Every structure is written in structure tokens, then in C-alpha cells.
Amino acid sequence: MPGFEIFGEEERKEVQDVLDTGVLFRYGFDAARKGHWKARTFETELAKRMGVEYCHLCSNGTAALCIALAASGIGAGDEVIVPPFTFIATVEAILAAGAIPVFSDIDDTLCLDPQALESAITPRTKAVLPVHMCGAMAHIEDIKKFCVQRDLVMIEDACQSVGGSYNGKSLGTFGQMGCFSFDAVKTITCGEGGAVVTDDKKLYTLADAYADHGHDHIGNDRGLEDHIILGSNFRISELNAAVGLAQLNKLDFILEKQRAHKKAIKDALAHFPEIGFRKIPDPQGDSATFLSFFLPDEAFARAASTSLADEGVDGCFYWYVNNWHYIRQWDHFKTLKSPAGLPITLVKDRPDYGKIQLPKSDDIMKRTISMQIKLSWSVDELSQRIEKITKVFQKIRK
Ligand SMILES: *Cc1c(COP(=O)(O)O)cnc(C)c1O
Numbered sequence: 332m333p334g335f336e337i338f339g340e341e342e343r344k345e346v347q348d349v350l351d352t353g354v355l356f357r358y359g360f361d362a363a364r365k366g367h368w369k370a371r372t373f374e375t376e377l378a379k380r381m382g383v384e385y386c387h388l389c390s391n392g393t394a395a396l397c398i399a400l401a402a403s404g405i406g407a408g409d410e411v412i413v414p415p416f417t418f419i420a421t422v423e424a425i426l427a428a429g430a431i432p433v434f435s436d437i438d439d440t441l442c443l444d445p446q447a448l449e450s451a452i453t454p455r456t457k458a459v460l461p462v463h464m465c466g467a468m469a470h471i472e473d474i475k476k477f478c479v480q481r482d483l484v485m486i487e488d489a490c491q492s493v494g495g496s497y498n499g500k501s502l503g504t505f506g507q508m509g510c511f512s513f514d515a516v517k518t519i520t521c522g523e524g525g526a527v528v529t530d531d532k533k534l535y536t537l538a539d540a541y542a543d544h545g546h547d548h549i550g551n552d553r554g555l556e557d558h559i560i561l562g563s564n565f566r567i568s569e570l571n572a573a574v575g576l577a578q579l580n581k582l583d584f585i586l587e588k589q590r591a592h593k594k595a596i597k598d599a600l601a602h603f604p605e606i607g608f609r610k611i612p613d614p615q616g617d618s619a620t621f622l623s624f625f626l627p628d629e630a631f632a633r634a635a636s637t638s639l640a641d642e643g644v645d646g647c648f649y650w651y652v653n654n655w656h657y658i659r660q661w662d663h664f665k666t667l668k669s670p671a672g673l674p675i676t677l678v679k680d681r682p683d684y685g686k687i688q689l690p691k692s693d694d695i696m697k698r699t700i701s702m703q704i705k706l707s708w709s710v711d712e713l714s715q716r717i718e719k720i721t722k723v724f725q726k727i728r729k
Contacts, residue, residue, distance in 0.1 A: 336705060361551055384529070393420040393424055403507060409457035410431045416441055420512075426675060441623060461487055468502055486507065512524070524567050524575050542564075544561075585706060589706065
């Protein structure tokens with residue numbers, strides 16, 4: 332899964348370019364930087380790769396979500412529909428905007444269920460924020476159709492799915508804006524980094540300004556730049572962008588490796604009729620960072636999770652009991668634990684997150700295990716892994 336597994340000479344070279352000039356800032360210093368514009372080059376290349384007009388590279392994926400929400404005009408009191416299976420960053424970005432996260436069930440894609448969205452709508456609903464979890468896609472066209480019909484903004488959290496696509500179109504390019512993360516454990520990494528992409532010039536201009544205190548980035552004298560809006564600082568440094576640039580050039584290699592490794596494990600698991608696989612609406616567009624599968628019931632899944640760990644199969648996640656990606660264990664969120672209090676606590680009739688009930692999502696998550704797909708496995712490591720996994724499932728079936 333993570334690009335850090337193949338960190339090498341290419342990353343060193345790009346970083347060295349920046350060190351040699353001493354220009355760590357992404358804007359200005361035109362003469363001193365000797366033609367090196369790492370952030371800007373990354374933006375051009377990612378936009379080309381995604382088939383979109385505009386890309387803004389920023390400090391991290393959470394920042395990308397904050398920027399996309401702000402540029403889309405989502406703020407105080409607006410409701411944003413999100414899945415309960417995501418990373419807490421999605422929810423934090425909504426809360427930081429002063430907006431209200433509203434949870435809607437997932438389906439067997441492990442992403443938002445388009446059929447369930449209607450029941451999450453209220454007069455305050457402004458946006459839907461689908462998350463393409465664990466490397467693969469939601470029923471994104473159906474979700475988009477729903478948003479278009481109801482005049483809702485759609486922002487995609489594609490932080491875990493860079494390189495994924497649906498019917499040949501890149502994930503992150505279906506909504507008004509798409510967000511990516513290049514943190515240390517993502518498919519490609521800047522160390523810390525993120526990006527927003529869009530085809531809408533106005534949204535891009537707002538995003539680009541919002542991420543840098545509202546600067547319009549016109550001309551090369553920062554003192555004379557206009558401030559088109561109030562913003563914040565979500566800038567990336569040239570050093571981080573340089574790492575990302577080298578990683579972006581490796582994305583196709585990464586995807587190819589992941590897909591081959593995933594296929595080998597999936598083929599082995601397919602021998603067990605008890606195992607059902609996550610629905611992937613377009614298997615060809617799977618970025619293959621994870622293999623996720625369903626077991627018949629919670630007891631079976633718990634037993635499998637324990638046996639896989641006992642057998643030494645690392646990188647297996649039973650999200651239902653894991654603190655990371657499923658709402659069930661997010662006590663800090665359910666109690667809105669925050670040092671200064673959050674704007675949402677001022678909202679009348681806000682959801683009581685402590686009492687939230689998502690039985691359909693629970694039923695799916697109780698039975699789901701995800702296996703991380705690594706790039707660095709040797710042929711031997713992969714076959715030993717498959718042997719161990721096979722042994723585990725042979726044992727539990729009895
Ligand atoms: C990683 C991640 C983020 C946040 O990205 P950072 O770069 O770590 O801030 C947001 N959403 C999802 C689904 C993620 O996996």
C-alpha cells in the first residue's frame with residue numbers, strides 16, 4: 332500500500348534540487364529557485380493524470396477537505412452527509428467548517444449507500460461527501476445523480492484511493508471537488524501532503540487563495556498581491572512537494588504491483604465459499620491497496636481476525652473493533668470532546684452522536700476484514716502469506 336516502501340534515489344534527487352537552491356517556499360523567489368517549482372509541477376502533473384483542469388497541492392488531506400468545503404461555500408449550520416466508515420479527518424474537516432456531519436449507511440461497497448441517502452436529507456443538507464475507502468470506489472455515479480437531482484454539492488474524499496477510477500474516470504473527479512492525501516502511509520506520499528482537484532475555475536481560484544491566507548497569487552511581489560478572501564495557511568513546502576513528485580512518477584508501478592499481489596491473495600481466498608468479497612463497482616479501477624472481504628457472521632470474523640494474528644499474518648484489520656476507521660469506537664467524537672468546545676454545540680436540534688444507530692453499517696462492519704496489500708513483498712513472502720491465510724481459513728471452517 333504505502334509509497335514509503337519504495338522511497339529511493341528518485342525522491343532524493345527531487346529533494347536535492349530544492350536543497351541546492353535553498354528555496355523551500357512554493358511561491359516567488361523566481362531567480363533563486365533556478366527553474367525548480369516542485370509544488371506547481373506536481374499540480375500540473377496530477378491534474379493531467381486525473382484528467383481535470385485544476386489541482387491545488389496543500390499541506391495534507393485534512394487540509395484538502397477543509398479547503399474544498401470552504402471553497403464550496405459550506406459553513407456554519409450546513410449539514411454534510413458522510414459515511415460512518417472513513418477516517419475521522421473527514422468528520423473533523425466538517426466540524427472545523429462549523430458544519431454538521433450527518434451519517435448515512437454504507438453498503439457492500441464499504442462506501443455510502445446511494446439508496447440510503449434520501450433518509451439522511453433535511454432542509455439543512457448542503458452536501459454529500461462520499462469516501463472511496465480502502466482503495467476502491469463507491470457507487471459514485473448513483474451518488475452523483477442523487478446530488479444533481481437535489482442540487483447538493485458533492486465533494487469526494489479520495490484520500491485513500493489515488494490512482495483509482497470508475498469506468499476510466501479518476502476517483503475524485505466526479506464531484507465539484509475531489510480531495511487526496513499524500514501522508515506518510517498513503518499510496519503515494521509527500522511525507523505530509525494533500526490535494527484538491529476540480530474542473531471549476533472559480534472553485535479552484537477560491538481554493539488556491541483559501542489555502543494561503545486569501546492571496547490571489549497574481550504577479551511576483553507578495554506585498555502587492557490582493558487578498559480575495561479570508562483564508563488560512565494550508566501550504567505545502569517545496570521539500571514535501573519534491574518527494575511527492577518522485578512518488579507520482581511511480582504511481583503506475585505501484586498500482587500494477589498492488590493489483591498483482593491482491594489478485595494472488597484473492598484467488599486463494601476464493602476457494603472458501605464462506606468468504607464473500609467487497610463489491611467493487613468497477614474492478615478494473617480498483618487501486619488495490621486492500622483486499623476486503625465478508626465472513627458469514629461476527630463470531631466467524633472475530634475468530635478469523637484472532638487466528639490471522641496468531642498465525643503472524645500482519646496488516647489485517649477487523650475495523651469493527653479497531654479504533655481507526657469506524658464510528659463505533661470514536662468515543663472522542665461521540666462526546667464532541669474538544670478543548671474549547673465546537674461551534675456545532677451551539678446548533679439547536681443537532682444530532683446526538685452518542686445515540687447514533689446504524690444497524691445496516693454495523694451488520695456489514697461486523698463481518699468485514701481488510702488485508703493491507705504491500706508493495707515490498709517478495710515472491711516467497713507472498714506465497715508464505717497465502718499459505719498461512721489458507722491454513723487459517725481451513726482451520727476455522729472445521
Ligand atoms: C488519510 C485520510 C484523510 C486525511 O489525510 P491526512 O493527509 O492524513 O490529513 C482523510 N480521509 C481519509 C479517508 C483518509 O484516509
